[in-house]
Amino acid sequence: MMNHERGGSRSDQMDIVVTIILIGGLFFFTGGAIGIIRLPEFYCRLHAAGQLDTMGVLWTMAALALYALDDFSLGAILTSLKIILIVFFLFITSPTATHAIVDAGVRAGLSPWRKSGEEE
Amino acid sequence: MDRIFLYSALFFSVLMLLSLYRAVFGPTVLDRLVGVNAIGSKTTALLILIGLTYHRVEMFVDIALAYATLNFLAVLAASRYFQKRRGLYDEAPTK
Numbered sequence: 001m002m003n004h005e006r007g008g009s010r011s012d013q014m015d016i017v018v019t020i021i022l023i024g025g026l027f028f029f030t031g032g033a034i035g036i037i038r039l040p041e042f043y044c045r046l047h048a049a050g051q052l053d054t055m056g057v058l059w060t061m062a063a064l065a066l067y068a069l070d071d072f073s074l075g076a077i078l079t080s081l082k083i084i085l086i087v088f089f090l091f092i093t094s095p096t097a098t099h100a101i102v103d104a105g106v107r108a109g110l111s112p113w114r115k116s117g118e119e120e
Numbered sequence: 121m122d123r124i125f126l127y128s129a130l131f132f133s134v135l136m137l138l139s140l141y142r143a144v145f146g147p148t149v150l151d152r153l154v155g156v157n158a159i160g161s162k163t164t165a166l167l168i169l170i171g172l173t174y175h176r177v178e179m180f181v182d183i184a185l186a187y188a189t190l191n192f193l194a195v196l197a198a199s200r201y202f203q204k205r206r207g208l209y210d211e212a213p214t215k
Contacts, residue, residue, distance in 0.1 A: 015121050022124070026131055029162060033138040036158055042151045045142070049154050053161045060165045067121075068177050075178055082181045086164060086188055093192040097157055100199040105150050107203050 018067045025059030028052050041113035042105065050098035054091065061087045122173055129169040136162050153198055160191030 035048025065083040069076050136159050143155030164184045171180025 018121075019124055022128055025165070026128060029132070029135055029165075032158060033135040036139055036142045036154060042146075042148060042154060045151065045154050049158045053158055057161055057165060061168070064165075064168050064172065064177075067172060068181075079178045079181055082185060083168065086168075086181070086185050089185070089188055090161065090164070093188070094161065097192055097195040097199070100196050101150055101153055101157070104199040104203040108150075110148070110150070 014066070018063045021059055021063035021066070025056045025061075025063060028056035028059060032056060042110070043102065043112050046098055046101060050094060054094045057090050057094075058087055125169050125172050129166055129173065132162055132166045132169065136166075149202055150199075153195060153202070157191070157195045160187070160195070163191070164188045 029052070032049055032052030035052060036045050039045045039048055061083050065080040068083060069080045139155045139158040139162070141155075143152045143159065146152040146155060164187055167180050167184040167187060168177060171177035171184075174180075
């Protein structure tokens with residue numbers, strides 16, 4: 001955290017802010033991965049995967065775009081805009097992919113999970 | 121700061137291994153598709169982290185954008201394909 005290799009124009013406060021936002025994104029990704037493993041059935045797994053991965057991408061990419069915007073040159077601004085473009089693209093495509101998987105499951109006749117005691 | 125990015129990339133790799141468990145051992149085909157989708161959305165973030173570690177982020181961000189597009193197309197095409205098929209269980213649990 002203390003080694004500034006690109007001239008030292010970056011402030012320590014910005015590094016701390018980037019680290020906190022990055023850890024927030026990793027928290028959401030961890031929740032998504034645990035949900036994919038632990039939940040009982042694939043509709044529930046899609047719930048965890050779709051929502052938490054989208055939120056984790058938002059936080060992580062926000063941190064990385066802040067870090068890439070170290071000086072206000074044209075290249076740095078363009079890189080940050082491309083990272084934000086990836087977030088925008090994922091916010092459109094991730095619900096679409098989730099909806100397509102759920103649609104495939106419904107049409108294939110998979111019924112949602114119930115507790116083992118209650119039968120219809 | 122490079123070290124923080126490196127450790128974050130390692131943590132992403134561990135999370136991708138956890139998602140790979142669902143992609144390998146998932147009982148239905150759609151479970152595997154969920155795992156592959158989760159791995160793909162983590163990979164876009166991991167590619168930018170690799171670019172920041174190597175100080176070449178302006179090159180890796182284009183690769184990440186292309187990878188996000190390809191992942192979306194693969195998942196969408198696979199789910200459209202499996203929509204036409206009945207009986208998605210690999211080994212039938214209730215017969």
